[in-house]
Amino acid sequence: DAGVIQSPRHEVTEMGQEVTLRCKPISGHDYLFWYRQTMMRGLELLIYFNNNVPIDDSGMPEDRFSAKMPNASFSTLKIQPSEPRDSAVYFCASSFPGLAGAPRFFGPGTRLTVL
Amino acid sequence: EDQVTQSPEALRLQEGESSSLNCSYTVSGLRGLFWYRQDPGKGPEFLFTLYSAGEEKEKERLKATLTKKESFLHITAPKPEDSATYLCAVENRDDKIIFGKGTRLHILP
Numbered sequence: 001d002a003g004v005i006q007s008p009r010h011e012v013t014e015m016g017q018e019v020t021l022r023c024k025p026i027s028g029h030d031y032l033f034w035y036r037q038t039m040m041r042g043l044e045l046l047i048y049f050n051n052n053v054p055i056d057d058s059g060m061p062e063d064r065f066s067a068k069m070p071n072a073s074f075s076t077l078k079i080q081p082s083e084p085r086d087s088a089v090y091f092c093a094s095s096f097p098g099l100a101g102a103p104r105f106f107g108p109g110t111r112l113t114v115l
Numbered sequence: 116e117d118q119v120t121q122s123p124e125a126l127r128l129q130e131g132e133s134s135s136l137n138c139s140y141t142v143s144g145l146r147g148l149f150w151y152r153q154d155p156g157k158g159p160e161f162l163f164t165l166y167s168a169g170e171e172k173e174k175e176r177l178k179a180t181l182t183k184k185e186s187f188l189h190i191t192a193p194k195p196e197d198s199a200t201y202l203c204a205v206e207n208r209d210d211k212i213i214f215g216k217g218t219r220l221h222i223l224p
Contacts, residue, residue, distance in 0.1 A: 004158070042216040043159070043202065056210075091158050101206045102149040106158025 004107035006092050012113045018080040021110045023092030024073055031095040033103045034067055034077050038088045046090075049075065082114045117142045117207050121215035128193055129223050136188040136201055136218045144208025148186050150179050151202040153217070159202055193222045 005024040013019055025032045033048040047057040052069045060067070064083070069075040079086055090110045093103035120139045128134055140148065147166050151159035163172040165181040172179045176197060178189045188201055198221050204214040 043204075043214040045212055093158070101147050101164070101210070102161070102204050102212050104161045106160070108156075109158050 004092055004094055004105050006090075006107035006110050008110060009108065010111050010113075012115065013082055014115050015083055016081045017114075018078065019082045019086075019112060019114075021077040021090050021092075021112070023075045023077070023107060025075070025092070025094035026105055027073065029094035029096060029105070030072070031103065032069060032075050033091075033093040033095075034075070035091040035093065035103075035106075036088045037091060037109070043091075046077070079112075082112075084114045087112055087114050117205070117211065117213050119203055119205055119213050119215035121201075121203050121218050123218060124216070125219040125221070127221045127223060128190075130194055131192050133189070133191045133193070135190070136220070138186040138188070138203030138215055139184060140186070140203075140205045140213075142205045142207045142213070146206040146208060146210070148181055149204045149206070149212075150177075150186070150188055151204070153200045153202055190220070193220075195222045195224050198222045 007022045030051050034046040035043050036046055037043045045059045047060055047067045048055055049069045065079055067077045091106050093106040095104045118141050122137045147164050149164050150162040152162055153159045163179040168181055168183045170181050176191050180187045200217040200219045202217045204212050206212050
């Protein structure tokens with residue numbers, strides 16, 4: 001298996017633009033997580049899905065952020081409009097069926113820079 | 116408020132010099148404590164889960180232990196390839212995962 005796949009790996013955009021990050025979890029995993037990592041705040045959970053259903057989105061910063069999981073093999077995290085304070089590394093992660101708790105497999109991340 | 120504090124923030128060791136990393140936690144109803152390794156430019160790599168005080172897990176030169184207030188990641192005779200950031204996380208009774216900010220470990224050859 002190729003592991004968790006994220007695209008793009010790097011994104012540079014200007015303030016006010018829409019940004020879409022993409023994730024393909026490991027086949028057969030039914031938990032999918034979106035995390036954000038910064039030096040100041042460390043790793044923060046934004047949202048997680050179980051069987052394509054959002055379970056906890058309390059970490060989503062504000063209405064500018066939205067996440068979808070239309071099927072078991074694809075998820076998106078959208079920021080509209082983007083702001084400089086959104087600059088961070090965004091990770092997608094997935095876990096085995098029935099295994100809640102901390103995610104087991106992380107993707108390589110998307111480094112987002114908002115100018 | 117639940118929180119996780121890791122110390123030290125950074126640690127430099129000579130190859131072969133054993134040491135320990137600390138993860139102190141305050142959490143409402145610990146359901147699990149997790150250790151990860153993160154290399155620069157990569158996502159965290161899962162290492163261990165510990166569920167109850169007294170539990171220990173080992174993997175190569177790493178051993179994780181757990182008490183009611185903290186966890187230690189012991190590194191025995193480290194090698195340069197053990198250089199990474201080590202992250203600790205806890206899960207509380209509400210299924211919330213809280214990560215520490217990590218310890219940057221650098222092993223000098």
